[in-house]
Amino acid sequence: MAQVLVRNVSKHFGSLGAVNNVTLEIQDGEFFVLVGPSGSGKTTLLRMIAGLEEITEGEILIGERLVNDLPPAERDVAMVFQNYALYPHMSAYENIAYSLKLRRLSKKEIERRVQSTAQLLGIKDKLKKRPKELSGGERQRVALGRAIVREPQVFLYDEPLSNLDARLRVHMRAELQALQRRLKTTTVYVTHDQVEAMTLGHRVAVMHEGQVQQVDTPQNLYAKPANTFVATFIGSPPMNLLPGKLQEQEGRLYVVGEGFDWEIDSARVSQLHAHIGRSVLVGLRPEDLLLSDKASNHRSSLNIQIRVLERLGDMVIVYGDHGECELTAKLSPHTSVEVDQSVWLEPRIERLHFFDAINGQALG
Amino acid sequence: MGNIVFLALRLLRLVWARIPEKIREALLGYGLLFPVLLILGAFVFWPLLEDLALSLFHGNLGNLFKEFAGVANYKDLLDDPVFRKAITNTAIYAAVSVPITMMLALSLAVLLNSKIRLQGFFQTSFFLSYITPTIAAVVVWRWIYERDHGLLNYYLGLIGVHGIDWLNSPEFALPAVIIFSIWKYVGYQVVLFLAGLQHIDKQLYEASQVDGASAWARFRDITWPLLAPTTFFVLLVSVIEAFKVFDVVYALFPSRPGGPLRSALTAIVYLFQTAFEGFRLNYAAAAAFVIFVIIFILTILQRRVFERRIYYE
Ligand SMILES: Nc1ncnc2c1ncn2[C@@H]1O[C@H](COP(=O)(O)OP(=O)(O)OP(=O)(O)O)[C@@H](O)[C@H]1O
Ligand SMILES: [Mg+2]
Numbered sequence: 153m154a155q156v157l158v159r160n161v162s163k164h165f166g167s168l169g170a171v172n173n174v175t176l177e178i179q180d181g182e183f184f185v186l187v188g189p190s191g192s193g194k195t196t197l198l199r200m201i202a203g204l205e206e207i208t209e210g211e212i213l214i215g216e217r218l219v220n221d222l223p224p225a226e227r228d229v230a231m232v233f234q235n236y237a238l239y240p241h242m243s244a245y246e247n248i249a250y251s252l253k254l255r256r257l258s259k260k261e262i263e264r265r266v267q268s269t270a271q272l273l274g275i276k277d278k279l280k281k282r283p284k285e286l287s288g289g290e291r292q293r294v295a296l297g298r299a300i301v302r303e304p305q306v307f308l309y310d311e312p313l314s315n316l317d318a319r320l321r322v323h324m325r326a327e328l329q330a331l332q333r334r335l336k337t338t339t340v341y342v343t344h345d346q347v348e349a350m351t352l353g354h355r356v357a358v359m360h361e362g363q364v365q366q367v368d369t370p371q372n373l374y375a376k377p378a379n380t381f382v383a384t385f386i387g388s389p390p391m392n393l394l395p396g397k398l399q400e401q402e403g404r405l406y407v408v409g410e411g412f413d414w415e416i417d418s419a420r421v422s423q424l425h426a427h428i429g430r431s432v433l434v435g436l437r438p439e440d441l442l443l444s445d446k447a448s449n450h451r452s453s454l455n456i457q458i459r460v461l462e463r464l465g466d467m468v469i470v471y472g473d474h475g476e477c478e479l480t481a482k483l484s485p486h487t488s489v490e491v492d493q494s495v496w497l498e499p500r501i502e503r504l505h506f507f508d509a510i511n512g513q514a515l516g
Numbered sequence: 517m518g519n520i521v522f523l524a525l526r527l528l529r530l531v532w533a534r535i536p537e538k539i540r541e542a543l544l545g546y547g548l549l550f551p552v553l554l555i556l557g558a559f560v561f562w563p564l565l566e567d568l569a570l571s572l573f574h575g576n577l578g579n580l581f582k583e584f585a586g587v588a589n590y591k592d593l594l595d596d597p598v599f600r601k602a603i604t605n606t607a608i609y610a611a612v613s614v615p616i617t618m619m620l621a622l623s624l625a626v627l628l629n630s631k632i633r634l635q636g637f638f639q640t641s642f643f644l645s646y647i648t649p650t651i652a653a654v655v656v657w658r659w660i661y662e663r664d665h666g667l668l669n670y671y672l673g674l675i676g677v678h679g680i681d682w683l684n685s686p687e688f689a690l691p692a693v694i695i696f697s698i699w700k701y702v703g704y705q706v707v708l709f710l711a712g713l714q715h716i717d718k719q720l721y722e723a724s725q726v727d728g729a730s731a732w733a734r735f736r737d738i739t740w741p742l743l744a745p746t747t748f749f750v751l752l753v754s755v756i757e758a759f760k761v762f763d764v765v766y767a768l769f770p771s772r773p774g775g776p777l778r779s780a781l782t783a784i785v786y787l788f789q790t791a792f793e794g795f796r797l798n799y800a801a802a803a804a805f806v807i808f809v810i811i812f813i814l815t816i817l818q819r820r821v822f823e824r825r826i827y828y829e
Contacts, residue, residue: 202726203725203726204722204725204726223725224722224725224726225725225726225727225728225729225730229726230726231722231723231726233719233722233723235719237717237719237720237722237723238723239720239723239724239737239738240720240742240827241741241742241827250724250727250729250737251727251728254727254728254729254733255728298723298727302727
């Protein structure tokens, strides 16, 4: 087990900067998730940690050892590939045993370790089969077994669940979590699925265009996104963003925009005072918009005409347009609303997020 | 007229529909195979049978089937020292040139496959030797093999070996043929091996690297087993090709086919001389059949030995 330090690491493919100046401190035994949209550089970063990709700039340390120039074999990391990369001509047993054989362990020791790994993963009766004769879930387990059996310092996962069907994915997610709790091996896990990131990660790094946007616990990413990218990437449906301006009137602080002026609760005033007069983006999570009746002060509510309506059983999601902006709200399943109906939505003022309209950074 | 055709077709359709499904499928299958069987029959099986028949007779150019001879031609062949020499030479030629060519081609292919840069250039260069007509290449090679001014002896001279008369001494004639054919076929095999290598998932190499495999272990555990279908195919084809070697020998030794003291006489050269220079067609037919049987047995043997160990995707 070991800490993984990534210091000012960049990777260029020709003129393209796939990873730009990334710094991460992954703790010993931590389940660390890299999440981001396609092409954000997650795989590239993971492959640099594995040693499969040259580092253009910066340093990577595993367990206090600088590994920049070490080949993958000497880094003591195990990797699970997105499409498993199982050796097609070897049985499941041979796949799992391969790294041990290379290390010239005795036949007996190999047998013991492969069997106990297979036991852990519930594939004892599948060991004689070739990868082709296994189902997706079983292959996935063999790939996991190949990593686990080595007892490496670090596990690296590149979207290991993305080839599984939805049900199996949820199941394997839980198993991965249990496995990590048992083995306590430092893990770096790449995914583009924010639900996986939120459920698995002790901490999550959100990546975008080769840069780390924010590193934090799942709760903090959700509650205090550092910028508009994180705000809209984490959470489903994504956070609403409305343009507005911070203004002071008679000693009170307001955010004013098209069709609304909301008084900011006193707890936040001191934080935002420095930004008076600034153009901002107001962030509103869909679940923080409540249905209100017209009778109340209309400048406190937003009027939309429902364009699309999704009934998910435990909630109703409505989509509509407010001026130039699309608004999304998560409403209680018992709400009786229809498509084309015009409704008023009132935000929970204390849950508003504020971002600089120009650079997108969170304010306060 | 049109009506009759129309009626006939309708009738055919009615009858067709009444044939049980299973038989209909079989009929359709054989029907589709028929053209291929026809071509194979006309150009492969029929000539083979004809050859066999010819070999069982004594005859002359006027009457090839003059008198039935049973296995007399075959008996004579077994006692014919020239034929035995030709078969031995061919076997030596195959046993030496095939493994060397394959090892060389495989090594080159693995090297080319790892360095993508200029791959196309090298691939084309190697292939050139294969597509150059043997007769044209031999003109250059006769000069390379020349005793006093040849390129090969010049280089050998640098390491202290002098005066080998490649094309005129019985010891070196067959080696000269082997060296030439290695040069000729290596590029062709490189292309085949490269195609096989490119079929192997690159991620397997990455996975094995992470698993701790050295370059040699990666070759032994990933490349070799996964390339086996290609290797086996190349082996089969080149053994067959080797037993059919003809033009190289004929072109390298134009004044005395078979080389000095028949030291480079190969099976097909023998066949050619017997049939078209000696005009002993019945005897040549027997020789042809023996060569066919040898190739056939070798092919079956190779399948027996290797096929079960090959992993096919
Ligand atoms: N070998 C390569 N050569 C050139 N460009 C590359 C190479 N590998 C990746 N890239 C580029 O680097 C950027 C980051 O790619 P990367 O695979 O790391 O993204 P990712 O976050 O893993 O995306 P995904 O979720 O689609 O897997 C992309 O723009 C990609 O096109
Ligand atoms: Mg990726």
